[in-house]
Amino acid sequence: MAEDDWLIRASAVTKVFTTNGRGVLALEEVNLSLARGSFTSLIGPSGCGKSTLLRIIGGIETPSQGSVEHAGSARISFVFQDHALFPWLTVLDNVAFGLKMAGVEPEERKQRSQIWIERVGLAGFEKAFPNALSGGMRQRLSIARAFVTEPDILLMDEPMGALDEQTRLLIQEDLLRLWEETRKTVLLVTHSIDEAILLGDRVSVMSRRPGRIKANLDVPLERPRSLHNMTDPRFVALKDAILNDLHDEVMASMESR
Ligand SMILES: Nc1ncnc2c1ncn2[C@@H]1O[C@H](COP(=O)(O)OP(=O)(O)OP(=O)(O)O)[C@@H](O)[C@H]1O
Numbered sequence: 595m596a597e598d599d600w601l602i603r604a605s606a607v608t609k610v611f612t613t614n615g616r617g618v619l620a621l622e623e624v625n626l627s628l629a630r631g632s633f634t635s636l637i638g639p640s641g642c643g644k645s646t647l648l649r650i651i652g653g654i655e656t657p658s659q660g661s662v663e664h665a666g667s668a669r670i671s672f673v674f675q676d677h678a679l680f681p682w683l684t685v686l687d688n689v690a691f692g693l694k695m696a697g698v699e700p701e702e703r704k705q706r707s708q709i710w711i712e713r714v715g716l717a718g719f720e721k722a723f724p725n726a727l728s729g730g731m732r733q734r735l736s737i738a739r740a741f742v743t744e745p746d747i748l749l750m751d752e753p754m755g756a757l758d759e760q761t762r763l764l765i766q767e768d769l770l771r772l773w774e775e776t777r778k779t780v781l782l783v784t785h786s787i788d789e790a791i792l793l794g795d796r797v798s799v800m801s802r803r804p805g806r807i808k809a810n811l812d813v814p815l816e817r818p819r820s821l822h823n824m825t826d827p828r829f830v831a832l833k834d835a836i837l838n839d840l841h842d843e844v845m846a847s848m849e850s851r
Pocket residue numbers: 611612613618620638639640641642643644645646647803
């Protein structure tokens with residue numbers, strides 16, 4: 595990535611949480627740039643600070659030290675594991691909610707929401723309420739809701755974490771397709787090495803807590819991609835390298851307990 599091609603950049607971000615008078619150093623001098631129109635996957639041992647870094651980049655958590663800068667417009671949408679859907683609103687109204695907040699007129703809201711409902715395969719469920727949907731459908735709804743406002747940056751924290759393996763594969767394929775059509779700037783936090791490689795242009799691997807970026811690895815796979823890429827020798831070689839990095843970190847964090 596060209597150094598000047600970033601859309602959002604975290605520089606020397608340090609985060610200390612204080613609970614019951616005790617400080618926990620969650621992040622230490624983390625640097626991470628998201629290139630415009632690129633997909634970055636963030637992976638690391640449990641508790642290393644991935645969610646904290648995502649939240650700081652998204653501006654919903656403040657760094658103790660360091661800064662987050664935007665180059666130009668940086669409208670941000672989030673997708674979280676727990677969906678954060680409104681149970682009292684229909685599918686259509688859940689998708690349209692962000693547009694309503696942005697002051698978009700009702701007719702345009704409906705049209706734009708309908709397009710995204712169809713893109714994520716929820717046509718026919720416009721009037722359903724979230725509790726009548728399966729976990730996979732709820733996740734598709736969250737994805738539609740995040741994309742419909744046409745954000746510059748999408749921040750996704752373990753969006754597929756609660757799904758069974760088969761639903762997860764389907765949604766990964768959906769996300770691949772949607773991303774390849776829209777080329778949003780994306781940061782995806784995931785525990786799945788396969789997901790990180792399949793979706794990402796780059797995989798950033800974090801060290802154990804206090805989190806730092808241990809490696810930024812480019813994914814050497816052409817697009818468009820599909821689940822079949824997972825058996826490509828280059829995919830397997832990169833997975834092996836990431837496994838080695840993570841293995842060292844996880845072992846070291848167990849030893850320091
Ligand atoms: N609001 C908070 N108050 C106090 N400590 C926190 C808070 N949020 C996170 N932490 C601590 O900061 C560290 C990093 O947490 P974070 O959730 O960012 O890690 P993570 O890498 O996303 O974890 P996981 O992979 O298990 O979801 C952990 O030690 C966690 O306990």
